[in-house]
Amino acid sequence: MVNVFVFELIKSFQAQEEKEFELFLKSPYFNNGASSEHLIALAEFLIGAKNEGQLETLIKETIYEKLLPNQSIVENKIDKLMSELKRLLQNFIIVQRHFQPERALQNKLDLAVDLRLRGLNTLYHKSLDKIKKEADAQPWVTIEGLFFKHLVALEEHEWHSIFNKAKGDINILDTLHNLEHYYWALKTEMLNRLFIQQKITKIEFDSKEVFDPSWTIPQRLLGDSPLLRIIWEIHQILITSKPEINSFYHLLEALKSHEHELSPEDLIVYYTYLRNICTILIDEGNQELYAVLHRILLDNLKRGYFYFDGKIMPNSCLNITQTALNFGEIAWTKDFLESHKGLIFGENETSDFYFMNLAMCLFAEKRYAESLEIIPFGSSYSIYHLLARRFELKIYYELDDDLLPYKIDAFKMFISRAGNKVLSKHLHEHSVNFINFLRQLSLSPKARDKNRAARMIERINKKKLVADRAWLLEKARELGEGKK
Numbered sequence: 001m002v003n004v005f006v007f008e009l010i011k012s013f014q015a016q017e018e019k020e021f022e023l024f025l026k027s028p029y030f031n032n033g034a035s036s037e038h039l040i041a042l043a044e045f046l047i048g049a050k051n052e053g054q055l056e057t058l059i060k061e062t063i064y065e066k067l068l069p070n071q072s073i074v075e076n077k078i079d080k081l082m083s084e085l086k087r088l089l090q091n092f093i094i095v096q097r098h099f100q101p102e103r104a105l106q107n108k109l110d111l112a113v114d115l116r117l118r119g120l121n122t123l124y125h126k127s128l129d130k131i132k133k134e135a136d137a138q139p140w141v142t143i144e145g146l147f148f149k150h151l152v153a154l155e156e157h158e159w160h161s162i163f164n165k166a167k168g169d170i171n172i173l174d175t176l177h178n179l180e181h182y183y184w185a186l187k188t189e190m191l192n193r194l195f196i197q198q199k200i201t202k203i204e205f206d207s208k209e210v211f212d213p214s215w216t217i218p219q220r221l222l223g224d225s226p227l228l229r230i231i232w233e234i235h236q237i238l239i240t241s242k243p244e245i246n247s248f249y250h251l252l253e254a255l256k257s258h259e260h261e262l263s264p265e266d267l268i269v270y271y272t273y274l275r276n277i278c279t280i281l282i283d284e285g286n287q288e289l290y291a292v293l294h295r296i297l298l299d300n301l302k303r304g305y306f307y308f309d310g311k312i313m314p315n316s317c318l319n320i321t322q323t324a325l326n327f328g329e330i331a332w333t334k335d336f337l338e339s340h341k342g343l344i345f346g347e348n349e350t351s352d353f354y355f356m357n358l359a360m361c362l363f364a365e366k367r368y369a370e371s372l373e374i375i376p377f378g379s380s381y382s383i384y385h386l387l388a389r390r391f392e393l394k395i396y397y398e399l400d401d402d403l404l405p406y407k408i409d410a411f412k413m414f415i416s417r418a419g420n421k422v423l424s425k426h427l428h429e430h431s432v433n434f435i436n437f438l439r440q441l442s443l444s445p446k447a448r449d450k451n452r453a454a455r456m457i458e459r460i461n462k463k464k465l466v467a468d469r470a471w472l473l474e475k476a477r478e479l480g481e482g483k484k
Helices: 004-012 015-025 036-051 060-067 077-098 101-117 121-136 143-162 172-198 219-224 226-238 245-261 264-283 289-302 314-326 330-339 352-364 368-374 382-398 404-421 425-443 450-462 469-479
Strands: none
Touching (some): 004 036, 015 077, 036 060, 036 077, 077 101, 101 121, 101 143, 121 143, 143 172, 172 264, 219 226, 226 264, 245 264, 264 289, 264 314, 289 314, 314 330, 314 352, 314 382, 352 368, 352 382, 368 382, 382 404, 425 450, 425 469, 450 469
């Protein structure tokens, strides 16, 4: 058995990292043991095997013959070399991280700490003053930036503590001030992520230990920081059982007015919250927000807010597709999908994400049989799997297929089981209401019945959470015209 860590890490290397690691190994400072030459040769051999697609098939005997040709095998020799190479790989990754541009300020602070420990007081004070100015001059306020300011204040406190002459607060107040900003920002942000996740999957936790509904960020801090105000506005919407539309518009305006003060990375996160909140409001019956969401999606798409390493997340792709189709933009949606084919994170070899979105386009074009043929089932993404199962039912309804009652029963059983294991209450209710209304629609007489249609529409609109509400309402209205 070869060293899994070594193989997996080398497999992850890009071409530039391979060259840098080889240079790293050739440095006597890092690789100076008796086996240094063998370790260089071993790394070169493994990297070569990886690039030739042969790394997975290597065995110890092959490696031994390459490194020590014509020598009798010494037990555990390769294991020891692999273990040493693992240590060097770990050191290389750590050194690499310290050279990343985003680490520059932290590295300077680490150096300042070392200067203090060496007793180089003049150099220490100059370094610390420069670090504080650089931290204050950062173009955006971020949670990470708040934490760094706390670390700087704490380091200055350490210095004052050594020479405490019982004068002043030895920088304790500044340390607490920065810690307070960081604490409130991080805790609120993590709670926001928890509440969003709760709407997707089932999470068991003691809410009293995690969240006290009466807690609030101090007003004096909110007045100081646009970052905290944005995070807090998002939080207030997420903890509200039925958010008001005005709270959504207020958040949209707050984001627009403070965009220049927030980092691009944070803007991506906060616009994601905004879109999620808009989707929640739409699910609750505010169909007029589709036009607003479509404009936000187009704006965010243009500005690159959906992309990570040039790819788009599957749920983001789905949100764009669903919203554009509900807004009637079928041709635009198909162009969007074609331009993003192969660019969806986590896509498998059968392109399930792409085909699910394409099936939605075909459904919108009333090409039901074609849509049914390409729907992928069994996705590990709960949202996509639920969507596939619902679309199958919708297609059977549109085709007036005799299998529909059996498919409804099967889906109801699936939702019942999944609701007890993985689905959030939000998603469970979402799906159960869809099933109940679809069953009622399927059992309705084909004859025209305006009263029945009106009652059905009223029942659908009264429910807070209903999957595919717009489609159900459309089918309910058709009852008043006579089922087709």
